[in-house]
Amino acid sequence: MAQPTVFQLLVDERRWRDYDVFKHHYEEAAAELAQREGPPNLRTATIGRRQFVRWLRGQLESTPRNDAKRILEHLFQVPVSHLFQPAQHGSEQACPGETGRQATALQSGFYQSGMEDAVSMAAHESARFAARVEQSNVGPHTLEQLRVDIQRIIYTYPNRPVMPLFLEVRELRNRAFELLEGRQPPQYTKELYLAAGTLCGILANASFDLGQYGPAGTQARTAFLCGELAGHNGLRSWVRGMQALIAYWDERPEDAVRLALSGQEFTPEEGTAxxxxxxxxxxALARLGRHEEALSHLQTAERHRQSYAGPEDHGNMMAFPGAKQSLYASTTHLWIGTDHACVSAEREAAAAIDTYEAAPPEQRRLGELSLARMDLAHARLQQREIDGAAEQLQIVLAMEARRRTASVGRRLEQFGRRLALTPAARTPLGLAMYDSIAAYHEQHARSLPGGSAQ
Structure with a gap:
């Protein structure tokens, strides 16, 4: 074959090219599906040698269906419709700095790291075994493992592509739902609702980052319900913030204000919600033209910050560090739009960028950093600093080539519309910026977003 399929690459990465090795993993996946979802006869499903060879060579008359489809998707966490597609489908310019397997995975829209996947899979297998051998439906180990998994996701989310993480979180959420359907002591039930609500909140955030605002809203409503059942103000206030963000980016600023004010009714046990x-x-108030109220709310946020005694947690996706507060303040000033407000926006955006870039690489919030740079570009455009705006735009486009986000895409659209209304749009530099944005959106239309930003 001129181009290997995603299936072939995944089999090679996991060292399953030997038929007996692959057959063992395939039958294990079938047995796990039979136990979890049924039907029971799925437990005996297997794969013949000739069929495996045809899959490996890409010699398919049609994609696998029925039981084989379910088993393969469970085994690889990749839709069958993509599994047997050429892995290098897409533009060769999409990842100019990448080579080998990493470039192939990025271009096909999936993030696959052989070592990380193998280690993570082994950990999940051990966790499931430990959960099975506990005497009751839920025990201390099950809850501890759930907490550890959630913490790991919360701290790795800002730097991971969204879709593979979405699938992992969905599996954990389903596990929490299954445990809630069983019997457990009341104190465990409360903690399970908190875990399930947190996982639904993460799924809401991921759906939002993928530009799917309707599903994001559904996940958020379920997360809020779980927060109510757990009696946890921190989760309830965070989810209200998530709902407000969805409304803001979905062109519903009035709902964003209402939801944000509703969330302020809950005093969080800890954190920066x-x-x-x-x-x-x-x-949102600034976007509605209610400028004095917007500035008052910025002052309220700053008063809360001054009284906050907790850690400045850059790595936690559910935290709201000072850099993100500066980012929101810069956007607020941009919506106000006066000359003085543009100067304030530039100052706040530059402060956010400096703080984000000072964080360790594993804690750097790349999507938010891109949004801060877009605010800085917008502020400079309004102050007729065209070279400075173009510089920030090119940095953002380079970052987005590796890690796209729906929110940054929207900000690029807004910048392009603003650019078109200025005299700079007719200059060679202005035309070059407009062409770069258009090329980004043309490429973006062919792929899913892969990062996060709000």
Whole structure:
């Protein structure tokens, strides 16, 4: 074959090219599906040698269906419709700095790291075994493992492509739902609702980052319900903030203000959710033209920040560090739009960029950093600093080539519309910026977003 399929690459990465090795993993996946979802006869499903060879060579008359489809998707966490497609389908310019397997995975829209996948899979297998051998439906080990898994996801989310993480979180959420359907002591039930609500909140965030606002809203409503059942103010206030963000980006700023104010009714047990809510409402109020109220809410956020005694947690996706507060303040000032506000926006955006870039690479919020740079570009455009705006735009486009986000895409659209209304649009540099944005959107239409930003 001129180009290997995704199936062939995944089999090679996992060292399953030997028929007996692949057959063992295939039958294990079938047995696990039979136990989890049924029907029971799925437990005896297997794969013949000739069929495996045809899959490996890409010699298919049609994609696998029925039981084989379910088993393959469970085994690889990749839709069958993509599994037997050429892995290098797409533009060769999409990842100019990547080579080998990493480039292939990025171009096909999937993130696959052989070592990380193998280690993660082994950990999940051990966790499932430990959960099975506990005497009751839920025990201390099950809850501890759920907490550890959630913490790992919360701290790795800002730097991971969304879709593979989405599938992992969905599996954990389903596990939490299954445990809630069983019997457990009341204190465990409360913690399970908190875990399930947190996982639904992460799925809402991921759906939002993929530009799917309707499903994001559904996930958020379920997350809020779980927060209610757990009696946890921190989760309830964070989810209200998530709902407000969805409304803001879905062109519903009035709903964003209402939801953010609703979230402020819950005093979080800890964390920065109250700072986040005030910052969200400030941005939405400014968009509605209610400038004095917007500035008042920025002041409220700053008062909350001054009284906050917790850690400045850059790595936690559910935290609201000072850099993100500066980012929201810069966007608020841009919506106000006066000359003085543009100067403030430039200052806040530059402060956010400096703080984001000072964070360790594993804690750097790349999507938010791109949004801060877009705010800086917008502020400079409004102040007729065309070279400075173009510089920030090119940095953002380079970052987005590796890690796309729906929110940054929207900001690029807004920048392009603003650019078209200025005299700079007719200059060679202005035309070059407009062409770069158009090329980005043309390429973006062919692929899913892969990062996060709000």
């Amino acid at each position: 109250h700072i986040r809510l005030a910052s969200i409402s400030a941005r």
